[in-house]
Amino acid sequence: MIPAAFEYYRPKDLEGALSVLEEHGDDARVLAGGHSLIPMMKLRMAEVPHLIDLQDVDGLSGISIEGNTIRIGAMTTQHDIINDVQLASAAPIMREASLQIADPQVRYMGTVGGNVANGDPGNDMPGLMQCLDATFTLVGPEGEREVAARDFYEAAYMTDREDDEILTAVSFEAPSGGYAYEKQKRKIGDYATAAAAVLLTKEGGTCTAASIAMTNLSDTPVHSDAAGAALVGTSLDDAAVKAAVDAMLGDIDPTQDNRGPIEFKRHAAAVILRRAIENAWARA
Amino acid sequence: MSNKKHITLTVNGEEQEFLAEPRELLIHTLRERLRKTGPHIGCETSHCGACTVTMNGKSVKSCTVFVAQADGAEITTIEGLGNPDSLHVLQEAFKEHHGLQCGFCTPGMITRASKLLEENPNPTEEEVRFGMAGNLCRCTGYQNIVKSILAAAAEMNSAKEAAQ
Ligand SMILES: Cc1cc2nc3c(=O)[nH]c(=O)nc-3n(C[C@H](O)[C@H](O)[C@H](O)COP(=O)(O)OP(=O)(O)OC[C@H]3O[C@@H](n4cnc5c(N)ncnc54)[C@H](O)[C@@H]3O)c2cc1C
Ligand code: FES
Ligand code: FES
Numbered sequence: 001m002i003p004a005a006f007e008y009y010r011p012k013d014l015e016g017a018l019s020v021l022e023e024h025g026d027d028a029r030v031l032a033g034g035h036s037l038i039p040m041m042k043l044r045m046a047e048v049p050h051l052i053d054l055q056d057v058d059g060l061s062g063i064s065i066e067g068n069t070i071r072i073g074a075m076t077t078q079h080d081i082i083n084d085v086q087l088a089s090a091a092p093i094m095r096e097a098s099l100q101i102a103d104p105q106v107r108y109m110g111t112v113g114g115n116v117a118n119g120d121p122g123n124d125m126p127g128l129m130q131c132l133d134a135t136f137t138l139v140g141p142e143g144e145r146e147v148a149a150r151d152f153y154e155a156a157y158m159t160d161r162e163d164d165e166i167l168t169a170v171s172f173e174a175p176s177g178g179y180a181y182e183k184q185k186r187k188i189g190d191y192a193t194a195a196a197a198v199l200l201t202k203e204g205g206t207c208t209a210a211s212i213a214m215t216n217l218s219d220t221p222v223h224s225d226a227a228g229a230a231l232v233g234t235s236l237d238d239a240a241v242k243a244a245v246d247a248m249l250g251d252i253d254p255t256q257d258n259r260g261p262i263e264f265k266r267h268a269a270a271v272i273l274r275r276a277i278e279n280a281w282a283r284a
Numbered sequence: 285m286s287n288k289k290h291i292t293l294t295v296n297g298e299e300q301e302f303l304a305e306p307r308e309l310l311i312h313t314l315r316e317r318l319r320k321t322g323p324h325i326g327c328e329t330s331h332c333g334a335c336t337v338t339m340n341g342k343s344v345k346s347c348t349v350f351v352a353q354a355d356g357a358e359i360t361t362i363e364g365l366g367n368p369d370s371l372h373v374l375q376e377a378f379k380e381h382h383g384l385q386c387g388f389c390t391p392g393m394i395t396r397a398s399k400l401l402e403e404n405p406n407p408t409e410e411e412v413r414f415g416m417a418g419n420l421c422r423c424t425g426y427q428n429i430v431k432s433i434l435a436a437a438a439e440m441n442s443a444k445e446a447a448q
Binding site for chain 1: 289305306308309328329330331342345349355396
């Protein structure tokens with residue numbers, strides 16, 4: 001399986017990468033770790049006459065934590081995220097989720113930028129970014145702009161990013177309180193049948209804030225405001241958790257595929273969210 | 285297409301230079317151009333790990349890397365780890381503990397395991413299983429692969445101690 005031929009570029013800076021994008025429009029695409037794009041090119045589901053490898057572009061990788069703000073460069077790999085001790089303590093949900101993505105070989109290559117820009121509903125980072133209320137930084141011919149992760153996803157493989165823009169970083173405030181990333185998959189290394197990212201704040205036995213996002217249960221990640229709201233003000237008794245799960249079920253829209261029929265996916269989503277809420281609460 | 289690119293790779297310590305189309309997959313470069321047939325093609329779809337090599341210190345599936353991406357890289361294949369006259373500790377351990385049956389997955393397994401033990405010289409059984417999750421085997425049921433890797437780790441650690 002060899003993809004169609006392409007022109008290969010390896011620019012050293014962002015200007016170089018942007019100029020190829022500008023010149024070739026949607027005939028050009030950037031390549032990060034390649035572990036979503038290359039399989040698509042091999043299957044000829046993606047045709048990319050002009051491929052711009054970002055590996056040498058200066059300043060796109062690395063994790064910085066300043067005060068409460070965490071910024072992760074687009075080319076930072078899942079392997080880097082797992083092994084960053086400071087990040088693991090400032091936002092342990094990042095490590096917990098990354099460990100559940102793919103397998104070791106894929107995690108050495110797969111980047112956070114590729115994972116969030118790809119737009120595949122199966123990717124785990126988009127839901128996680130919505131849970132964290134992250135902001136994406138995009139750079140294009142008109143300069144830099146920021147988009148909330150919660151506003152970024154439009155449909156499968158359709159995002160707010162313009163063809164001539166490059167995503168340079170994701171950033172978010174270090175979460176406080178309890179966290180959990182729970183994922184149901186057919187086997188280790190698989191995309192989610194259902195996954196849930198949960199952040200909870202507990203004050204004196206009461207939940208004062210909750211953020212819940214679900215993965216691979218719709219054509220975009222689903223940040224369920226209603227599920228979070230069902231928990232706030234409660235002590236997370238059974239009724240509250242059930243209300244949150246029901247609210248989430250109202251927001252997702254899974255389709256039948258090789259991971260199962262709709263009813264099964266709704267069942268898996270409910271189990272996984274309940275588990276994530278319980279875990280996050282125990283850690284809050 | 286004639287958009288060939290000049291590529292330089294260091295494979296098992298030896299520098300290699302050639303012209304190749306950027307779309308050539310690293311596994312094909314290694315096997316067909318450079319005759320390093322240790323890394324195998326199992327699935328060719330990024331799932332099985334039979335094509336695993338070490339590239340710039342990372343375990344990668346070489347069926348999912350374009351040769352152009354690897355330009356300038358240092359690559360180690362199973363051929364760079366040991367040879368029939370002087371087996372790598374992991375090769376010795378796989379032999380001793382029946383870590384292979386047909387042997388198709390073995391070069392990828394051992395190349396991956398060598399990186400795993402470099403990063404975590406003293407893994408638990410669970411860490412071995414988790415760290416080897418990108419490599420599939422149709423024969424062994426994994427039990428003896430895990431045993432082999434743990435045995436190799438113990439061997440390497442006692443050799444290190446003896447040297448101190
Ligand atoms: C066997 C296997 C299992 C996997 N399992 C999972 C899993 O369980 N969960 C999961 O989330 N993912 C999984 N993946 C996908 C993997 O994590 C990908 O690596 C990741 O989704 C994409 O990151 P990448 O760096 O490889 O991006 P690439 O493949 O290089 O790019 C993906 C897309 O994003 C675009 N892009 C990349 N970077 C940027 C940027 N900076 N700005 C703008 N556009 C950009 C590219 O043009 C392309 O369209 C799996 C992959 C494999 C092969
Ligand atoms: S041949 Fe590369 S992962 Fe199977
Ligand atoms: S020994 Fe046959 S595939 Fe592993």
